[in-house]
């Protein structure tokens with residue numbers, strides 16, 4: 001009898017604790033928003049030689065945290081200078097990420113190319129913006145040299 005009541009007490013405690021464990025990630029997800037900026041490699045690894053592979057070592061991830069696919073055509077990425085990348089037709093699935101590389105290349109599943117011949121994201125400090133086709137800003141993320149080349153904008 002004594003053991004049984006202890007088990008009952010543990011189960012009751014678990015039942016109370018479980019919703020609290022669920023609530024924590026849900027709060028984090030709400031903070032991240034739906035479609036948003038993810039990791040940014042604003043300082044290409046190694047020396048900035050300006051080669052196409054070095055330019056493509058600089059990238060921004062856009063993550064779809066919604067439950068449905070989103071057509072990104074007309075969405076924009078913009079830096080502090082005003083350089084702008086406009087997405088062509090690209091459907092990003094629910095929970096998926098698309099990597100936007102600065103240089104030239106052929107787009108594929110999970111990655112697209114800005115097509116620039118120069119870096120876009122400043123190594124010292126800059127701010128990435130994700131803008132809807134309507135022109136309203138969906139997300140932004142800034143960094144300084146303290147971030148050591150990579151910024152997690154989640």
Ligand SMILES: [Ca+2]
Nearest residue numbers: 042043121123
């Ligand atoms: Ca850079």
